[in-house]
Amino acid sequence: MVRKGFLLASIGGLLAVVVCAPAHAAERSWLPASCGTEPTAPTVDVSSVEKYNASVDKVSAYEKAARTYNACVSKTALKDETAISNEAREKIAYIHEGSTAVQQRIGANFTQLTTALKAGGAKLQKAAH
Template structure:
């Protein structure tokens, strides 16, 4: 009577896939421009066996397009996140290298100044005796 027995298992898999997304992610507006429009979930009509079976077909079609769209979004997101991460890593290294160079110069200056003061003090102390 109900043609599509796999419906619950399919929906369960899709729900598990979506459940991994943090709740606040839905509030953000980023979407990739290369994946097309997000497919819209169909309305399920269970008022008769025939309408239920049509709904099962619509849900199955939606599941295919939603999974493909999700895979595209994930692929693009990883690519963009990696680019941002690499850029951040490069900027951090640039700042770190600059900071290290300043610390080394100042350290060298302190060493030089301390050496000059010790030598000068010893010279002046020797001259005073």
């Protein structure tokens, strides 16, 4: 008995997982150590019904292992990305607070200097009359 429907459904499911990855992902080197080794896709042999059925079993096993591995990678990536994002947010807040403090000091200095110049100009103008 040939399990064609199962194989096609399995391949369709795997394609959904693979298609989401960017084309340049192979050029990247980040992989989480905690997920183990990425499963290797099996070779499909369609030279006989027996070998085809054995291939279906291999693809099924691969699909399970690949989905488990992919879930681990996704979970670990999200954790790492969140940590990086939080760290960046903290650094940005620190820089923003410093920048805002400088702007407030300079603004206060401008206000004080303008007030002093106006008062001094008014005093000098009054003295000149």
